[in-house]
Amino acid sequence: MLTAVLVGFVAALGFAFAGNHMRKSVSYWIPFLPASLFVYFALMVPPVLADGAILFQYNWAESMGVSMNFRLDILSLLFALLITGIGTLVFLYSTAYMRDHKQLDRFYGYLSLFMASMLGLVLAENLITLFVFWEMTSISSFFLIGFNYRDKKAGRAALTALCITGGGGLLLLVALLMMGQIAGTYSFTEILQSGDLLRDSLMYPVILLLLFAGVFTKSAQFPFHFWLPEAMRAPTPVSTYLHSATMVKAGIYLLARFHPVLEGPGLWQNTLLIVGGITMLFGAIHALLRTDMKAILAYTTISALGIMVFLTGLGTPAALAALGLFILVHALYKSSMFLLTGVLDKTTGTRNLTQLRGLGKYMPLVFAAGMLAALSNAGLLPALGYHSKHLFYEASLGHITHSTLLTGLALVTNILLLAAGLLIGLRPFTGQPSHQPGERVSSLLWLPTLLPGLLAVAAGLAPVFMEKTLTSPFTNELTTTAFEGHLHLWGGFDQLLMLSVMTLAAGLIVYWKFSTPKESRVDLVKREKLSPGGLMYKAALKLRNFFKTLIHILQNGYLRYYTSVIIGFLVLLMGLRIQYSLEFNYDLERILDVQAIEAVTMLVMVISVVVSVVSKSRLLAVASLGAVGLCICLIFLYFSAPDLAMTQFTIDTLTVVLFVLLLNGLPAYLLKADQGIHWRDLILAGGFGTLIFVFTLEVLNQPTDSGINAFYAENAYLLAKGKNVVNVILVDFRGVDTLIEIVVLAVAGLGVFSLIKLKVTDAPE
Amino acid sequence: MHRNNDDNQAGQMTTLILRTASTYLMPLLLLFSIFILIRGHYEPGGGFVGGLIASIALVVYGYANGLKRIKSFLQFHPGGLIPTGVTLAMLSGIAPMFLGKPFMTGLWLDQQLPIIGHVGTALFFDTGVYLVVVGTTLTIIFSIGEEIDS
Numbered sequence: 085m086l087t088a089v090l091v092g093f094v095a096a097l098g099f100a101f102a103g104n105h106m107r108k109s110v111s112y113w114i115p116f117l118p119a120s121l122f123v124y125f126a127l128m129v130p131p132v133l134a135d136g137a138i139l140f141q142y143n144w145a146e147s148m149g150v151s152m153n154f155r156l157d158i159l160s161l162l163f164a165l166l167i168t169g170i171g172t173l174v175f176l177y178s179t180a181y182m183r184d185h186k187q188l189d190r191f192y193g194y195l196s197l198f199m200a201s202m203l204g205l206v207l208a209e210n211l212i213t214l215f216v217f218w219e220m221t222s223i224s225s226f227f228l229i230g231f232n233y234r235d236k237k238a239g240r241a242a243l244t245a246l247c248i249t250g251g252g253g254l255l256l257l258v259a260l261l262m263m264g265q266i267a268g269t270y271s272f273t274e275i276l277q278s279g280d281l282l283r284d285s286l287m288y289p290v291i292l293l294l295l296f297a298g299v300f301t302k303s304a305q306f307p308f309h310f311w312l313p314e315a316m317r318a319p320t321p322v323s324t325y326l327h328s329a330t331m332v333k334a335g336i337y338l339l340a341r342f343h344p345v346l347e348g349p350g351l352w353q354n355t356l357l358i359v360g361g362i363t364m365l366f367g368a369i370h371a372l373l374r375t376d377m378k379a380i381l382a383y384t385t386i387s388a389l390g391i392m393v394f395l396t397g398l399g400t401p402a403a404l405a406a407l408g409l410f411i412l413v414h415a416l417y418k419s420s421m422f423l424l425t426g427v428l429d430k431t432t433g434t435r436n437l438t439q440l441r442g443l444g445k446y447m448p449l450v451f452a453a454g455m456l457a458a459l460s461n462a463g464l465l466p467a468l469g470y471h472s473k474h475l476f477y478e479a480s481l482g483h484i485t486h487s488t489l490l491t492g493l494a495l496v497t498n499i500l501l502l503a504a505g506l507l508i509g510l511r512p513f514t515g516q517p518s519h520q521p522g523e524r525v526s527s528l529l530w531l532p533t534l535l536p537g538l539l540a541v542a543a544g545l546a547p548v549f550m551e552k553t554l555t556s557p558f559t560n561e562l563t564t565t566a567f568e569g570h571l572h573l574w575g576g577f578d579q580l581l582m583l584s585v586m587t588l589a590a591g592l593i594v595y596w597k598f599s600t601p602k603e604s605r606v607d608l609v610k611r612e613k614l615s616p617g618g619l620m621y622k623a624a625l626k627l628r629n630f631f632k633t634l635i636h637i638l639q640n641g642y643l644r645y646y647t648s649v650i651i652g653f654l655v656l657l658m659g660l661r662i663q664y665s666l667e668f669n670y671d672l673e674r675i676l677d678v679q680a681i682e683a684v685t686m687l688v689m690v691i692s693v694v695v696s697v698v699s700k701s702r703l704l705a706v707a708s709l710g711a712v713g714l715c716i717c718l719i720f721l722y723f724s725a726p727d728l729a730m731t732q733f734t735i736d737t738l739t740v741v742l743f744v745l746l747l748n749g750l751p752a753y754l755l756k757a758d759q760g761i762h763w764r765d766l767i768l769a770g771g772f773g774t775l776i777f778v779f780t781l782e783v784l785n786q787p788t789d790s791g792i793n794a795f796y797a798e799n800a801y802l803l804a805k806g807k808n809v810v811n812v813i814l815v816d817f818r819g820v821d822t823l824i825e826i827v828v829l830a831v832a833g834l835g836v837f838s839l840i841k842l843k844v845t846d847a848p849e
Numbered sequence: 850m851h852r853n854n855d856d857n858q859a860g861q862m863t864t865l866i867l868r869t870a871s872t873y874l875m876p877l878l879l880l881f882s883i884f885i886l887i888r889g890h891y892e893p894g895g896g897f898v899g900g901l902i903a904s905i906a907l908v909v910y911g912y913a914n915g916l917k918r919i920k921s922f923l924q925f926h927p928g929g930l931i932p933t934g935v936t937l938a939m940l941s942g943i944a945p946m947f948l949g950k951p952f953m954t955g956l957w958l959d960q961q962l963p964i965i966g967h968v969g970t971a972l973f974f975d976t977g978v979y980l981v982v983v984g985t986t987l988t989i990i991f992s993i994g995e996e997i998d999s
C-alpha cells in the first residue's frame with residue numbers, strides 16, 4: 085500500500101529529473117502507471133466488500149501520534165478507483181493531446197504528483213497525514229493551472245485557486261487539530277468511536293465551520309466557486325482530471341468521511357443543504373449563460389458538487405446511497421464531456437459553442453461518446469445516471485419538513501443540467517457542419533472519451549451489481565441505518581417516474597430555447613463586478629495595497645533601519661515581559677569565581693569591541709570583530725565545548741572573509757552620522773546589552789541539571805551508537821530539527837542567490 | 850583597494866604567498882573537512898563544521914586565484930549541492946520506513962568498515978548536512994563576489 089501511494093511521487097521525481105530529454109515515445113509508457121494502480125485497487129474490491137475496512141500501518145512519527153496509516157474502505161476505495169481509473173484515461177489521452185508540447189517532463193511530473201497526493205489524501209487514516217496530502221493536491225493543482233505560465237491569465241487563475249483552496253486548507257487544519265485534541269487521537273479509526281464526544285463538545289460549531297471552510301473552498305461551493313471556472317485555463321486533460329473528476333471532490337470526500345462522527349440536525353444539515361442548494365442552482369443557471377464549452381462544464385461541475393453537498397446535508401440512507409452513486413456517475417460522464425471538448429478544441433481550434441456545428445459526420449465515435457455522456461447526465465435508461473437521479477429524487481422527497489421545496493430545487497437543477505449536458509454532448513455534432521476537420525481523430529483521443537460512457541451504460545444495466553458493490557456498502561460505511569430501497573430498471577408508475585419525465589420534458593424545452601446562443605446572454609456574464617469572485621478580488625487588492633504601504637514604511641531598504649527596529653522591538657517586548665519574573669537572587673560567589681585566563685580573554689574582547697567601534701578603517705573594524713569571535717571560541721574551549729568552538733571558529737572565519745569581500749564594493753569611509761544618531765545607537769546597543777546581561781544572570785540562576793543531560797549522555801551510545809553527544813543529538817535525537825534547519829539554510833541560500841542574481845527588469849503589466 | 854588591471858577580480862588578493870599557499874591548503878582542508886565529517890559521531894566534528902571547513906577551503910582558494918578559477922575547478926554551480934544534500938538527508942530519514950521502522954530511526958551496518966568505522970543512516974544524514982552547508986555558503990559568497998565584479 086505504501087508503495088502504491090509513493091510510486092506516483094517517485095515517478096514525479098523521475099520525470100522532473102528527466103528534463104527535456106523526455107521524448108514523446110516515453111509518454112506512451114506512462115499510462116501504465118495509473119493503469120497498474122487501478123488493477124491493484126480493483127483487486128482490493130472483494131476483500132474490502134468482505135471485511136469493511138482494511139488498515140495498513142506504517143510508523144512515521146509515532147511519538148507525536150502521527151502515523152502513515154492507510155485505511156481502505158468503500159469510500160476511499162471508490163475514490164482510489166476513480167483517481168487511478170480516470171487517471172489512466174487522462175494519461176492515455178494526454179499522450180495524444182499533449183504530444184507536441186515541449187515541456188512534457190513538467191506536465192507528467194505535476195500530473196503524477198497530483199495523482200499520488202490525491203491517492204494519499206483519500207487513503208490517509210491519520211488526520212495530519214490527510215492534511216499534508218490535502219495541501220499537496222492544492223499545490224499540484226496550482227502548478228497545473230498555471231502550466232501555460234506565459235499566459236498571464238493562467239498565472240492569475242493559478243494564484244486565485246491556490247489562495248482560495250490554500251486559505252481553506254489552513255482553516256481545515258485548525259478543525260482537524262481541534263478534533264484531534266477533543267478525541268485525543270489523530271487516527272480516524274479511533275475518532276470514529278468518539279462521535280458523541282465531538283458532538284457534545286463546546287467547540288462542535290467551531291469545528292464544523294472551520295471544516296466547512298476547507299470543504300467549500302476545495303469543492304468550489306458558493307461563494308468560493310469562482311476559482312473553478314478560472315482554473316479552466318489549465319490544459320483540458322488537467323481540467324478533466326483535477327477540476328472535475330477528482331480533486332474538487334476532495335471536499336465531498338471529507339464530508340463523507342466525517343459524516344458518521346459530525347452529522348447532526350441543525351448546523352451540519354442546514355448549512356450543507358443551504359450552501360449545496362444555492363451552489364447547485366447557481367452553477368446550473370450560470371452554465372446555460374456561457375458559450376465556451378469549458379466554462380459550461382466548469383459551472384455544471386460546480387452545480388454537481390453542489391448536489392453532492394446537498395445530498396450529504398440530507399443525510400438519509402437514500403441520500404447517501406445517491407451520493408455514492410452520483411460521485412461515480414458524475415466522474416464518468418463529466419470526464420467524457422471534458423475530453424470531448426478537448427477533441428473539438430484540438431481539431432477545430434475553438435471551444436465556442438456558437439461556432440461549432442455538425443461535427444458528428446466527421447467524428448462519429450466522439451459524437452457517440454457525447455451522446456452517452458448526455459444520456460447519463462440526463463438520467464435516462466440505460467445509463468447509470470438514471471439510478472443516481474432516481475435516488476436523488478427519492479432522497480429529497482424523503483425530507484421530513486421541506487420535501488416540496490427541496491424536491492423543487494432538485495427538479496429545477498436537474499432540468500437545467502440536462503439542457504447543459506445536451507449543449508455539450510449533442511449540439512456541436514448536429515446541424516450544418518461548421519468546420520471540416522482535416523485528419524481523423526486519433527484512437528488515443530476518442531477511446532478515453534468513449535470508454536466512460538460505455539462503462540456507465542454497462543453499470544446502469546446491472547443495478548443489482550451496483551447495489552451490492554456500491555450503494556449498500558457505501559451507505560453502511562457512512563451511517564448506521566441501512567438503505568431500504570433498491571436499484572431497479574423499472575420501478576413502476578410512481579412519483580419518481582413522474583419527476584423523471586418532467587425533468588426530461590422541461591430539459592428538452594430549455595435546451596431548445598437555449599440551443600441558439602444569443603449575444604445578450606454573453607453580456608449578462610460581463611457583470612462580474614458584483615459577483616463573489618469580483619468582490620473577493622477587490623478585497624484582495626485592497627489588502628495588498630494596505631500591506632504594500634505597510635511594507636514601504638517598515639522596509640525602506642536601509643539595513644540599519646531594519647536592525648534598529650528589530651532590536652528596539654525585542655528590547656521593549658522582552659524587557660516588559662521579564663521585569664515581572666526577575667528574581668535578582670544571584671549566587672554572587674559563583675558568578676564572581678572568574679579565573680585569570682577568562683578575565684584576560686574578556687579584556688581582549690572588550691578592547692576589540694572598542695577598537696571596532698571607534699576605528700576609522702573598515703578593515704580594522706572587521707578584523708577586531710573577528711578577534712571577538714575568536715575569544716568566544718576560547719571561552720567555549722575553557723568550558724569544554726569543542727564542537728561549539730569549532731563551529732564558532734569556522735563561522736567567524738567565513739564572516740570575516742565575506743566582510744572583506746564586500747569591503748571592495750563599498751564607497752570610501754566617511755563619517756556622516758551626526759550626534760543624534762550616535763545617541764540613538766548608543767541607547768539601542770546599551771539596552772540590548774543590558775537585556776542580554778540580565779538574561780544571562782537569570783539563566784545562571786536556574787538549576788542546570790534537569791536530567792536531560794544525563795539522558796543524552798547515557799543513551800547516546802546505547803541508542804544511537806555515537807560517542808559525541810552533541811553530534812548524536814543533531815543527527816539522531818533531534819534529527820528532524822536538523823532536517824528542517826538545513827531546509828531553512830537551503831531556502832536562505834536560494835533567497836540570497838535570487839536576490840542578487842535575478843534582477844527584475846520592469847515587468848510589463 | 851585600487852583595481853590595477855582587468856584581470857583583478859573582487860576579493861582576489863594578488864599576493865604570491867596566499868596564492869601559493871592556497872593551492873596546497875585547499876586539498877588538505879577539503880580532506881580535513883571530510884575527516885571531521887566522518888569522525889563527528891565519536892569525536893568533536895560533524896557535517897555542519899565539516900561543511901564550513903570545506904567552504905573555507907574553497908573560498909580561500911577563490912580569493913587567491915579569482916572566482917573564475919574556482920568555478921572552472923568545481924565544474925558545476927555549488928548551488929546544485931543544496932538540493933542534493935537535502936535529498937540525501939531526507940532519504941536517510943525515509944530509509945528506515947521501508948523496514949517498517951519510524952521515520953529517522955538510525956540504521957547501522959553490523960560490520961565496521963576500514964577507516965570510516967561504523968556506517969549508518971546518521972552518517973548519510975550528516976553528509977547531507979555537509980553538502981547543504983557547502984552549497985549554501987558558496988552560493989552566497991560567490992553570488993556576492995560576482996555581483997561586485999560586474
